[in-house]
Amino acid sequence: MNTKAPANSEAFLQCINCKKILFSIDFEQNLRVCNYCGHHHRLSAATRIAWTFDEDTFEELDTELRSGNPLEFPDYVDKLHAAEAKTKRFDSVVSGRAKLEEMPVSVAVADFNFMGGSMGSVAGEKITRTLERAADEQTPAIIFCASGGARMQEGLLSLMQMAKTTAAAQRCAEAGVPYIAVFTDPTMAGVLASYASIADVIVAEPRALVGFAGTRVSKQAGVSKVPDDFQTAEFCLKHGMIDRIVPRKEMRDTLASLVRTLGGHALSAYAANGGKK
Amino acid sequence: MNTKAPANSEAFLQCINCKKILFSIDFEQNLRVCNYCGHHHRLSAATRIAWTFDEDTFEELDTELRSGNPLEFPDYVDKLHAAEAKTKRFDSVVSGRAKLEEMPVSVAVADFNFMGGSMGSVAGEKITRTLERAADEQTPAIIFCASGGARMQEGLLSLMQMAKTTAAAQRCAEAGVPYIAVFTDPTMAGVLASYASIADVIVAEPRALVGFAGTRVSKQAGVSKVPDDFQTAEFCLKHGMIDRIVPRKEMRDTLASLVRTLGGHALSAYAANGGKK
């Protein structure tokens, strides 16, 4: 695994969950999981990639895709520019190829820092390409989800990304290539109700927020009382909606085992093709 | 529809549900549904066939199949002989071909009078042949269920009929031929947990008993309280397990519409083959 240098120069930081003070160096060593309460703090796409896949094997693709403002939605351009400045990226999804324990995988990782990881045309296109590459090249797909949902500012175009990405997941299934989704905090709404939920295997980070409707909406809508763990990964597990909750430090091993077992057939086809389609 | 002559020479009878006294002639005219409480009294296979399919179109098949006593199970032979004497049949299922509003259908009808409609090797074989004929001849399958479950006296052979009949239903589905099941009182246990529950469309007669475990077993097993309508057709409808509750007098029309719509493609293939495979 790769270096876990402190993200900033501060020696200490505070856990956003339990509010305890942590040593930055310990915190990074512990993959940004609080030593006290086990809270899994959010990661940028770059960090996630570095900590998950084989060192220096990630090849980023689709970098030319940039969100426009097709609806001329008020203030959207400003928000995009702010997000671009903050993340040095053109949108919330990073996509490409990587290796996991030397097995080739097609990868997409969402970055919550870019407009809450929301899915507009660019995110939808990148997810679609990731799943299409998986199908075409017979390499298992791994997608790390982190999103508040569809991107309102692209209107119906965003809604259609739900159909488009789901269609690509269907193509992946038909091609006999496993698709594994990782729900990180948060995985919500339009993303959850499309490509995220139909992965062959779904694992989630502990206590990740996972749900369809904003919590307020659900609570208003339901007459039944709201359980304490409502819209958490734990709630999803109890209700059969995900396969496992996997702590961050076991994530790489778990994903590798899933790729090796479920992806065995696809990877043989990949190898038979000389490692390329 | 065919003649509904009184089954016996008595002028009156008593509803087994509401205990009111009924005129036999009215009762028969009303398809043995109580005028007062709407209770659907059980029908023999012969009556069911006469009241459902086009007049004189039923061609009975598989009549040579007769239950033996493969396990040398105590008293089984006596029970078989008694059932044969009572029903003038060799087992609980009557199978064959018929027409419904001039459309060819593959048909099986269970007779509860033969050892509680239980499924042993013969019933399993007849259901299997009915579904295989449907698949092979591209004629929709209609099966009227009435059974207490698998026939204990044939042991594991009976259990295997669950797999065998279900496999035949799978073949039917793969052949693009619709299979419609009608749950009549009672449709239970091994029959419900095999070919009955995986029909494309399931309709039930009102208040038919439908369930997996004997009512006593379920009540013991569950800590939760037992609903009033537990294991009735109405309970199944509420829980999404059946498509419709169809009163006996609407059954023929409903089945015909289903065959005409769902079976349209299969029946075209049948017609293109000159009405035979």
Added chain:
Amino acid sequence: MSSPKTHKEWERELLELEDFIAKAREAARKEAEPKSREALEAKIEDLEKGRDKFIDVMYSNLGPWEKVLIARAEKRPYTLDYVQALFSEYVELQGDRRGFADNAIIGGPALFNGQPVMVVGHQKGRNIQERQFRNFGMAKPEGYRKAIRLFDMAERFRMPVISFVDTPAADPGVESESRGISEAIAAAIMKMFELTVPTVAVVIGEGGSGGAIGIAASNRVLMLENSVYSVIPPEGCAAILWRMPERGPDASKALKLTAASALEYGLIDEILPEPKGGAHRSPVETFATVKEAIEKHLGALQKLSPEVVKTDRYDKYRGMGRFEIAEG
């Protein structure tokens, strides 16, 4: 001037006028004296012309918010009205076969011009009891799972699928969440992309986000002129943008949720014109329009091979989205 909040409120003057005309007609009917009756009838005729003009003006150049109100109008034809008008031998099938039943999505096999098809649609209710029974047209997971079952049958028995879209949203409650409303919607979308039979969706009222796309991902998507199709309800959008849900009318402009916008962005295939004054003012005319449109699109799709039907659908959605290409 603040925007109207309901279709009734927006049409208030028109409804008053219609009410007045109805009363005048009643008076004329009761009037024994021929001269007076004639005079009254002449006046009524004038009033009716005035009303028609009123409708003309009101319904020409509708803004997005007015369309939202019309799309939600209680008097608008609902799915079962179309089913009754356009199909024969419809048998409604129920249940998800997993323990639950839903009444906000309905469906079953039927004949369309004598040809077997599978019908699926959201169903709203007109009075309070009906509305509760239909959960205001908001389907729970079991609704989408029933739809999947019907899609499966459609594929198995080679029946085209006609779906009618009319929902404010999928049910967002705790129960729905606990049974996986997100998975149900996603799985329904996925199933639609598996089909090799032609699929045609008609947005007849509200095309409400995920709840709509769950049964709308079809080869052809048609929208009635005054229906809307949106990623989020305008009130919800306003609440997020400006923390003022009452600014729904403004949000409805920003969201580009009209049929015209959807067509412009290449997201639907055709706009079906409504009768003057909206679909509810002449349901018969509306049914005829919808029927003809389905015939046309279904006819074209049925000329394609099953494989092409499927890739046509994939390619259609594959192309949706608008983005820029950054300079290398």
Added chain:
Amino acid sequence: MSSPKTHKEWERELLELEDFIAKAREAARKEAEPKSREALEAKIEDLEKGRDKFIDVMYSNLGPWEKVLIARAEKRPYTLDYVQALFSEYVELQGDRRGFADNAIIGGPALFNGQPVMVVGHQKGRNIQERQFRNFGMAKPEGYRKAIRLFDMAERFRMPVISFVDTPAADPGVESESRGISEAIAAAIMKMFELTVPTVAVVIGEGGSGGAIGIAASNRVLMLENSVYSVIPPEGCAAILWRMPERGPDASKALKLTAASALEYGLIDEILPEPKGGAHRSPVETFATVKEAIEKHLGALQKLSPEVVKTDRYDKYRGMGRFEIAEG
């Protein structure tokens, strides 16, 4: 003499003997004086020979009821014991993706001799907490629906399915009934017949009626020597036949529920011998036997084409049943 009701009761004398030997061994260990210790050890050796002979006698010529007791024994290896012993990289997958999770059926992908397979099995518990957590190995609908999901993946990713059967019955409670336990079992059976990947089932303990066949309808079905497979629990059969559930031992004879009978009637493919004294007396030996048998059958099945794998399974079950042909 009344029949024993549990494996423990049946083995009581043997267990006492084993207990005595253990105590003697402890005493020998503590004995400082070499002569006395030697004497004790010699006695222990005699006792052990006696015990072995005891086991020999007890476990030779077992009746059906004794097999029922052994099949239900708490000490018997359970599915997860086999999973741990026979496979690597097992990742347990959970959930039916419909709102519910079950702990009586478990499963997931794994490697078997380095080759990807899908493992599914009933899981019982050993202590009270575990037993409740596993619902005594009685799966609810969600267990079978999870199995279906795993079968689907196995097909999609070309993985053979290995299932371990060990359940008294499917859960018969009100909850299970309300979520369609019957449909879940039937759909699981149906799914197994759709598969074109090889499937091998091993009955390791109790093959309890519908609950068992729901994950057992495989290309090859193997039974451990002392496992049982029955259409109804013997106690239930006795209750129906004689209204005396305590006559289970008699019913167990009538039901022909042993591996030998199943093989005789052509319903299974092979009986796997157990170590002397039952699978639990030498799990390692049992695991080796089971592993070898799976290798053999899987190896043979993997030589067949996917289509043939499927028809092989169909034909196998198609031929099950015994009836007479009446004179025309």
